[in-house]
Amino acid sequence: MKQYLLSVHFVEGAPTPSDEEMQTMFRETGRINDDMQAAGAWVFAGGLTSPESATVVRADNGTTTMSDGPFAETKEHIAGFWVIKCADLDAALAWAERCAAACGPVEVRPFDDLSQA
Amino acid sequence: MDLANIYRAEYGRCVATLARLLGDINLAEEAVQDAFTTALQKWQTPPPNPGAWIVTTARNRAVDRLRRESTREARHAQALLLHHQDEPQEVGPVRDDQLRLIFTCCHPALAPEARTALTLRLLGGLEVPEIARAYLVQEATVAQRIVRAKKKIRDAAIPYRVPAEHELPDRLPPVLTVLYLMFNEGYASTAGPLIRTDLCAEAIRLARELAALMPDEPEVLGLLALLLLTEARRPARLDPTTGELVLLADQDRALWNRALIAEGHDLVRRCLRRNRPGAYQIQAAISAVHTDGAATDWPQVLALYDQLLALVPTPVVALNRAVAVAEVHGPAVALAALEGVDLPGYHRLPATRAELLARLGRNYEARAAYDQAAALATNETERAYLQNRRTELTREWRAS
Numbered sequence: 379m380k381q382y383l384l385s386v387h388f389v390e391g392a393p394t395p396s397d398e399e400m401q402t403m404f405r406e407t408g409r410i411n412d413d414m415q416a417a418g419a420w421v422f423a424g425g426l427t428s429p430e431s432a433t434v435v436r437a438d439n440g441t442t443t444m445s446d447g448p449f450a451e452t453k454e455h456i457a458g459f460w461v462i463k464c465a466d467l468d469a470a471l472a473w474a475e476r477c478a479a480a481c482g483p484v485e486v487r488p489f490d491d492l493s494q495a
Numbered sequence: 496m497d498l499a500n501i502y503r504a505e506y507g508r509c510v511a512t513l514a515r516l517l518g519d520i521n522l523a524e525e526a527v528q529d530a531f532t533t534a535l536q537k538w539q540t541p542p543p544n545p546g547a548w549i550v551t552t553a554r555n556r557a558v559d560r561l562r563r564e565s566t567r568e569a570r571h572a573q574a575l576l577l578h579h580q581d582e583p584q585e586v587g588p589v590r591d592d593q594l595r596l597i598f599t600c601c602h603p604a605l606a607p608e609a610r611t612a613l614t615l616r617l618l619g620g621l622e623v624p625e626i627a628r629a630y631l632v633q634e635a636t637v638a639q640r641i642v643r644a645k646k647k648i649r650d651a652a653i654p655y656r657v658p659a660e661h662e663l664p665d666r667l668p669p670v671l672t673v674l675y676l677m678f679n680e681g682y683a684s685t686a687g688p689l690i691r692t693d694l695c696a697e698a699i700r701l702a703r704e705l706a707a708l709m710p711d712e713p714e715v716l717g718l719l720a721l722l723l724l725t726e727a728r729r730p731a732r733l734d735p736t737t738g739e740l741v742l743l744a745d746q747d748r749a750l751w752n753r754a755l756i757a758e759g760h761d762l763v764r765r766c767l768r769r770n771r772p773g774a775y776q777i778q779a780a781i782s783a784v785h786t787d788g789a790a791t792d793w794p795q796v797l798a799l800y801d802q803l804l805a806l807v808p809t810p811v812v813a814l815n816r817a818v819a820v821a822e823v824h825g826p827a828v829a830l831a832a833l834e835g836v837d838l839p840g841y842h843r844l845p846a847t848r849a850e851l852l853a854r855l856g857r858n859y860e861a862r863a864a865y866d867q868a869a870a871l872a873t874n875e876t877e878r879a880y881l882q883n884r885r886t887e888l889t890r891e892w893r894a895s
Binding site for chain 2: 380465466467468471486488490
């Protein structure tokens, strides 16, 4: 079994979805989670708060510094993600297709085999 | 048959079978290369079934190699090989393996330019410098594309399997595109000699394999028919004495390959019976009309182009359709049909306009269009043809 990170990205300045759209997104996401669990593919999933709430921690030469805001200075940020396990990329892409329909573009990225338990 | 021919014919099939047995493309390639090195030393004359010999030898060499190594990949491959030992001994390369591998090489998760390079390398057995020459790119670029694609196949676990029926609408088109581009590059090379028969032959060989393995997919048959009917006209495409390009209308039909035409027409008829038209089938039908009888039935060609344009509304199709419009309704209507067609950098648009303008006697504009086309053409033979046409036009003009 391979593990894949399915990450949902949000672009700064893009129009905020309406309440109704948010409700649909939550409902569909819930359904996907249920189906993933039933199929034994679900490892973990979660949505994130906005990047302004992030803190970056650095530990260099014994000194720890903290700074406000996200690490990457880009307009795109991870808004949520799934970690799934499945046989191969085709299976992961099939899940990603449903995730993308619910939440917008999804990046599928395999975990390094060595880091998998 | 010498070893070079056997290598070209068997390399891809053997790699495909070993990739399944070992679960790893790199290990499969190494094992097959080892086996060919052994063949070079051992064969006085090739065995009756060289593919089977290579597969068995490659498999044994892989087992030896894996026993010496203890990496994770090696252990994984060893486990797979043990698993496959229960199966009856392979009699040679398995055809399904090639199909599996071509779908892996043309997986939509790989970059389009990597798909072609990987297909030529793994299934065609072409070396990196040959692929680089064919596509006018640096060897290092090709090598890097192949390495990256193989790494992604392994890291992302792109599977070796033929997609299920419901996946084919997404998965078959990239495979057909790779074969079509491979043939096209061979037939109208970007540079160097106009026709590179090795690329054409390889594309046809793979299209034949695909058609044999998926006889129920009309677009696969359509692509094969299109390639065969185009290939059939190749002997007449260049003037044997001057080496210049000869247009379809001026070609010596006696030079066409009758066997390929018969095979192509038969495939087109099979497609028509299925009645599930697609872009390759319609292009094959157009080629069939061109190769049927003593002269082209242009109204029929135009009707087919109308159908193609409705299905694939691209500027290239609009350009090709304009040629048929000129034959049926005259150059003025064709020129009007080209209004608004935009193909930046593609020499065939100004070349076609030039031809139409010349027929209308608008020689001044025609010459400018020929100049524009010659400046854009990257292939020497095509450029020479366009410059000749321009010169002829000037001569006719002065004579009249």
